[in-house]
Amino acid sequence: MIAGVPADSRASAIAIMGPTASGKTAFALELAERLGGEIVSVDSALVYRGLDIGAAKPTAEERRGIPHHLIDVREAWQPYSAAEFAAEARAAIAGICDRGKLPILAGGTGLYFHALLRGLAPMPDADPELRARIVADARVRGWTSLHAELAQVDPAAAARIHTTDAQRIQRALEVFRLTGIPISVWQRDAALRTGLPLRVLKLVLAPADRAVLHQRIERRFDAMLEAGFLDEVRALRAVPQLQSHPAPLELPALRAVGYRQAWEYLDGATSVDEFRDRAIFATRQLAKRQLTWLRGQLDALIFDPVLDAARLHAAVHAFLPTAGPASGGGPRAA
Template sequence: MTEQSCFPPFPPAIVLMGPTASGKSGIALEIAKHLPIEIISVDSAQVYRHMDIGTAKPDAQSMVAVPHHLINLIEPHERYSAAQFVNHALAAMREITGRGNIPLLAGGTMLYFRALLEGLSELPSADTRLRALIETRAEESGWPALHNELLRLDPVSAARIQPTDSQRIQRALEVYYLTDKPMSETLKKPRHLYLPYRVIRVALTPGNRQVLHQRIAQRFEKMLERGLIDEVRAIRDKFCLDDESPSMRCVGYRQVWMYLNNEISLDKMREMALAATRQLAKRQLTWLRPMQGIAKFDCLMENLPEHVWEYLRGTGLKTTLVS
């Protein structure tokens, strides 16, 4: 008996990536018709409770038909990190494989995918008191002033962070103060990776960006029709938030927040939300481009579910008895 044969093979896990509005949720549900899957959401907005319409959460019928995980974890005033996602995702994956099912991780938060698939850098945990001190300084001087300080302490990190991006400025300064080293230097160290699964990677990408943009526009209009503005108003009334809160920085929510604060008109809100969503899709595709070992499918092609299933079947995954 060889050394390799002493250990059982890693269980399979499917990763389904793609830009917003590429149809990931629909494809995941189609895959569930053939395989005993449970879906793990890889979406930094769907972790928030009460944020249903603007995050395109699966409806109740879909949640009943196929088990979903990592949705509705925290309140809108709370924070959620990539490290927390990795811990929660690995725990969910263990439970799913323990039931004899296959975890399918679907979403568009590429930072979460990268943390899970490539490992996490050894950054220090958040320090509540230090963060409060940084926020107090920001209230006194403004985030651009703190960005100037970051430029002096960690020019590499500052170069990739906007002067108004409070969340990332705060984290970069926090890491520097805790370690006495630039965050960019810490990120160069080898990442810690623990992923005992045979990962099958699938990506949905648009063959025509303009058609994807049309999908984005149509989806946002449907969100408005379903009551996105009222959803944001209810969240604003219930929780102590501002426009820099991580939950309200989500695409769509930020622009509706500005509209409710009478900062922009309804038409301008639509325009800004669509522009922000298109930029999000562009960033997601940029993250995807250098990733290796991915089967890519045009999300606009005819019979897309059948093509994806044919590929998955060719990887040796066992089908269910679903007809």
């Protein structure tokens, strides 16, 4: 502590971020065991019940009795916004701190991390009727046409939303039609943002060699297939609410990588080899987008989960000196 400068008295938390298949889950479990922590999942697929194998959701055995939060909180047909996640995650974190435990925030969903750590501008709640009209319009005109419409009313939002990102196009148009105010205006008002009132160490796990990450992604997907991923998707297809949904693949849960490709394969749209190749490619593209977002987190520390294991643990010890040094090796790939 610098003389005359008060110590930061806020509670502490550790955020473990990284692209898919980088080893976040294993490292979060290791820290939770060693530091007496509880894990808050920051993953937009793990919130859904029934998305287990394909979402790499840790099993009850893998959790080893460590409390986990924000897993299995919605059904696959139910919407779930970043604002809802942030509110529920903050409530979970408050409970963890009240119990004298360390919150460990682990996941790869950038929007969820942003909403949780920095806050989101308050916007109107979702309007199911208006959303249904926008989706129906998209079926006739296509999402590219609706993106062009968005560019007319909110060029700033359209510039950062891809023409095929149906969920974000839908939300941006919904907000504008409900309020007459572009979503970019709502989002840029810094006065409406409230950050997480904790002292947070941001750790990014990312293999230095992109080829290593690609190999992990491929191996993990093949392991998912062997574990019964397609049977899991067949079970989802049998859920009455998904069977009766007019466009199930437009639901956020089924836009998770792997699930859309498996659904289309079970529809007979692709061969099994095409399904595997498309799912692995989609996962690699997700990892690329995650890495792009993570590189913009200037206050985060980036480590190769294997090559930088000693430095990674040293960073934790420097942040929480009373935790002591690590007793084991580096994090395993998850």
